[in-house]
Amino acid sequence: MSVFKPKFITFDCYGTLINFDMAGAAAKLFASRIPPEKMQAFTDDFSSYRMDEVLGAFKLYPEVVANALYRTCNKWGVECTDKDCADVMAACATWGPHPDVPAGLAKVAQAFPLVLLTNSTNELIKNHVPRLGAPIHMTITAEEVGAYKPQMKGFEYMLSKLNCGPEEILHVSSSLRYDLMTAFDLGITHKVYVNRGHGPGNPFYGYSEISGIDGLPAIVGL
16 A cells, blocks of 8 residues: 655644643642642643633633633632743743654655644744754644634634645644544544543544654655
């Protein structure tokens, strides 16, 4: 069977490429307010509220994070301040790539243009793209689109901007809920699930699975 050669390889950025440790940042900030044995449940709620926030009316990502953190703390009956929200966003700006990312990206970038479709702002993503270790052909943010994944609008916008069909790209993500389920619904045939433990996989959605970006070159025959 011939190896699929996409026109573009498109990526989720946060979690897939950048080690996006919202749970760790929240755990550090709230260590004195949440018992250690309950911290996992607290950070799981923070994750769930972030998902809920991106499904509503568009707002910039710092507001998504702040709203989610306040809602989480309200559920748990603990204090949350504007400084807590700012501190989480400040931590976010410092995060770099997973160890497997730079070499894997650099190898596939020799043969394919790389595109980011990210739930980020135009300013925040500037902290992260230079750390990826490979040339990025195009970066599309939620701010540019006016909508967040898992909504379809970002994917539709990206395909239009790239002037290609859903069958012509390879989309890579570590999240079924944010990316791969929507990609499936839009007819993006070629998908890669980077299993970073962010949630259970589901082969129904028709992806190839790798454990890190260092496994991506083999998917595209490099």
